Amino acid sequence: MTIGEWLSDTSKTIERLDAELILQHFLEVDDRSYLVAHAEDELSDASAIDAQVARRAEGEPLAYILGYREFYGRRFFVTTNVLIPRPETETIINIVKSIGPDRILDVGTGSGCIAVTLSLELPNAHIDAADISEDALRVAQKNAAHHGANIAFHKSDLLSDFQPEPNTLIIANLPYVDADWQWLDHKTLDYEPELALYAEQGGLSLIYKLIDQYPFNAAGLILEADPSQHQAIIDYAKGHNLNLKDQQGYILYLAN
Numbered sequence: 001m002t003i004g005e006w007l008s009d010t011s012k013t014i015e016r017l018d019a020e021l022i023l024q025h026f027l028e029v030d031d032r033s034y035l036v037a038h039a040e041d042e043l044s045d046a047s048a049i050d051a052q053v054a055r056r057a058e059g060e061p062l063a064y065i066l067g068y069r070e071f072y073g074r075r076f077f078v079t080t081n082v083l084i085p086r087p088e089t090e091t092i093i094n095i096v097k098s099i100g101p102d103r104i105l106d107v108g109t110g111s112g113c114i115a116v117t118l119s120l121e122l123p124n125a126h127i128d129a130a131d132i133s134e135d136a137l138r139v140a141q142k143n144a145a146h147h148g149a150n151i152a153f154h155k156s157d158l159l160s161d162f163q164p165e166p167n168t169l170i171i172a173n174l175p176y177v178d179a180d181w182q183w184l185d186h187k188t189l190d191y192e193p194e195l196a197l198y199a200e201q202g203g204l205s206l207i208y209k210l211i212d213q214y215p216f217n218a219a220g221l222i223l224e225a226d227p228s229q230h231q232a233i234i235d236y237a238k239g240h241n242l243n244l245k246d247q248q249g250y251i252l253y254l255a256n
C-alpha cells in the first residue's frame, strides 16, 4: 500500500488531519508536505500504526496517542496524568510577556507548558512551578529538561505548602470545570485526569481558595476560567480587595 492509499483509506475512519499526523509521527517527518511529495511511496508495515488509528477512532485525544502537543510553538510531552495544553492558555504567555515580571509562580503547572514557555520567553525571570500531583510534576520536569528551562518545582496544594517570594506574579490555570456542564465534549475529557479538570462550587472552589491565599505582597494574579465564571470570580475577589479584570477570552488579570 502506498502513503496516498493509506491516507485515503484511513480518512474514512478518522479525520484526515489526524491520519496525517499519526503517519508523520510514524515516519518521523515534521513536514506535512513530505506526505504529498511521497504519496506514491510504498508504506512498509503500516499495521504498526493500526492500533493508534483505532484508539483515535474510539475518541482518545491525539495528544495522548502521539505523546505530545504543541504549545506556543513548542512541543510538550503529555501523559494521561496531565491536561492537554489548550490554545486559549497561550494568551497568558502574551500577557505575561507584556508585563515582564522578575518572578513568576505557575500554580497547577500540569505539563509545565506555561512555566517552561515563560522561562524560555523571559530568560531573566525566576520561575517557580507547583502542582499537587507528583505524576504531573514528573511530566513538567521532563518538559523543562527537554527545553533546557530553569524552573524550581514544588509539590504543593495551591499555596499551602509553598509560598512565593515577595513581588511574584502568580499564574494559575486551575481546574474550573463543573461536572454538570453538559455542553462540554465529555468524551474527550474522559481521557484527561479528573484532578486537572473538575472543581466543586460550580468549578470555582480552587480558584476561590487561591484568592483566599493570595499573598498581600505578590505582584499580581492571572487566572484562567470559563468566561461564564468571570463575574463570580471578580465579585469574590472584590470581597478580598482585589480588582480582577476580564482580559481576553478566558483570562482574568490583576496587576498591582
Ligand SMILES: C[S@@+](CC[C@H](N)C(=O)[O-])C[C@H]1O[C@@H](n2cnc3c(N)ncnc32)[C@H](O)[C@@H]1O
Residues within 6 Å of the ligand: 082, 083, 084, 085, 086, 089, 107, 108, 109, 110, 111, 112, 113, 114, 130, 131, 132, 133, 136, 156, 157, 158, 173, 174, 175, 176, 195, 196, 197, 206
Ligand atoms: C487545568 S490543569 C492546568 C495544567 C497546565 N497549567 C495547563 O495550563 O495546561 C490544572 C492543574 O492543577 C493541578 N491541581 C489540581 N488541584 C490542585 C491543588 N489543590 N493545588 C495545586 N495544583 C492542583 C492539577 O494536577 C493540574 O495539573
